[in-house]
Amino acid sequence: MEWIMANWKTATVKEIVWWNKRLFSLIVQAQIEPFKAGQFTKLALVNEGNRIARAYSFVNPPSHADLEFYLINVEDGLLSPPLGQLKAGDQLQIASQASGFFTLDEVPAAEQLWLLATGTAIGPFLSILQNEEVWDKFKTIHLVHGVRKKEDLSYRDLINQLMERHSQLKYVSLLSQEKNLDGLNGRITTALEQKSLEQYFAVQATPNNSQFMICGNPAMVKESCQILLNQGFRRNRRSEPGQITVEQYW
Structure with a gap:
């Protein structure tokens, strides 16, 4: 995945689905620009003024309003563990424009x-x-x-x-x-x-x-x-x- 210059938007957590102790899906709602199936965007949390961001591919098709991402909970990771601790209604940041040519x-x-x-x-x-x-x-x-x-x-x-x-x-x-x-x-x-x-x-x-x-x-x-x-x-x-x-x- 190549990094993209992000224009950040606020996303609200709708649901987190845990498949097992390591794998979970994060489902959020946000107003972002249209994307193509196969592309990715960036998710981020801000901690003490520092934005921690990683790239994740969309699981949902472009036609769905809910945005879904499939993650592995990386032990000692800077972003996936706190993302996995979010609850419905919590907020995070999402890049408004998707990127990638895997389409x-x-x-x-x-x-x-x-x-x-x-x-x-x-x-x-x-x-x-x-x-x-x-x-x-x-x-x-x-x-x-x-x-x-x-x-x-x-x-x-x-x-x-x-x-x-x-x-x-x-x-x-x-x-x-x-x-x-x-x-x-x-x-x-x-x-x-x-x-x-x-x-x-x-x-x-x-x-x-x-x-x-x-x-x-x-x-x-x-x-x-x-x-x-x-x-x-x-x-x-x-x-x-x-x-x-x-x-x-x-």
Whole structure:
């Protein structure tokens, strides 16, 4: 995520949803400028005159009035722990203008769209999947979510609802630290290299039929990108369209 120069607005907490001891969603209400699905903004708290700010992607689609963000409660973090302690009615600051290019208008149309995310980086994909544009642009969409344990698989109800409404959406989880009875085991990078994802969905991904959007920690993004490059895919650039679009998320 690249930093943005912020014009700060006041946001009011509507709800905080704790998924487990580490993961929570912060839902706020604020008057901000329109944004695109897949973009991010900055949230901030002021402590003793010092503004502490971090970038977070929207989970909600642009059409929703409530603004939702998916966070990990970082131990000894400067912002996530106090954000997690907020209550309904409390206030924080939000940048009025969103930023980022991890959006569908940067991705060429294709038969298949692969959305690869680790941890809280599934957030921008949920925003994209709740927007109608994606369903007209791709015939099949594969959502892949890699986490450590089953308890980290948040938003399953929302994903199931999206799958019920859109038969073209396919989903698989990967667990790296415990047995997965409903998906795959291991890491996304390994599954990508060994083509386990293609085997799971019974499809073949080629540069002629697929687009990849990858969102996660920098190491995962770098390794996944290199694996796809080795398989003949290319980075997607405005001057030279390819098949790989990435967002580093931490």
